[in-house]
Amino acid sequence: MAVEPDNDPEIGSLNAHLNSEPSQAIVITPAQQSIDIKTNVSVVIPHFYGRKIEFPYEFLHEFCKLCSVQKRAPNSTEEDYRLRALPFALKGEANTWLLRLPANSISTWADFRLLFLDYFFPSNKTNTIKKKILACRQDYDESLSQYWSHFKGLLDSCPKNWMCEEKVYNIFYEGANPESKDLLNSSNGGISQRNV
Structure with a gap:
């Protein structure tokens, strides 16, 4: 014989939320x-x-x-x-x-x-973005400001990257192309090269 749905304890438990607020x-x-x-x-x-x-x-x-x-x-x-x-x-x-x-x-x-x-935003997502930050490189046809914007976008997408400011600047500098490195060095009196 078939069990009536109203008397089935498993079906009844599925409908228990109907009697009160979730x-x-x-x-x-x-x-x-x-x-x-x-x-x-x-x-x-x-x-x-x-x-x-x-x-x-x-x-x-x-x-x-x-x-x-x-x-x-x-x-x-x-x-x-x-x-x-x-x-x-x-x-x-x-x-x-x-x-x-x-x-x-x-x-x-x-x-x-x-x-x-x-x-x-689990830790594996943070790690993936950190790897992208570490691997970020300036394209040959990308201006310094475009490269900074791209790099900053990666940083902004992962605020809890646990990298100190010095390391962030070091990664940015190392990813820049030679012309941009020269520009950064000349605008800072060579400071960028000495601090990196």
């Missing part, structure tokens, strides 16, 4: 509840989908920049606003990731940032 990863404080996300804000808020071509650090920067200029209730902070607006900014895989986090696992912006970057 659990939330973000702990909602009274200060956050007093924040009203306006419709016009939800339209301009930066979105993050969790795609490989997206830059998590850039998203966080743009998101924080937008949240910092929003009006808030007197008893709330910028961090409260960020956490309240966050579910509106995450879409696709990123939203699924947030929904799958354990209940009440995010109580501060630092908690979110740590979990978010650990998932969407």
Whole structure:
């Protein structure tokens, strides 16, 4: 005989969430509840989908920049606003990731940032970009300013590259073509060559 779906414990557990609100990863404080996300804000808020071509650090920067200029209730902070607006900014895989986090696992912006970057910008991605930085070379037809822009773009895509400023300049200088090295040396009185 077939078991009726309503009496099947496995099917019943699949429907358990229908009787109550789904659990939330973000702990909602009274200060956050007093924040009203306006419709016009939800339209301009930066979105993050969790795609490989997206830059998590850039998203966080743009998101924080937008949240910092929003009006808030007197008893709330910028961090409260960020956490309240966050579910509106995450879409696709990123939203699924947030929904799958354990209940009440995010109580501060630092908690979110740590979990978010650990998932969407893991250490292997950092290592890949660091290798690109180390291997960066100026093309023969690339101007010094174009080379700097290209190099700076790699650095910006990986803010936590753990390279000291001296090493960054050394890598940049070593990747420059001979003409650019001469230009750098002459503009600094030979300082670049001696420090490298």
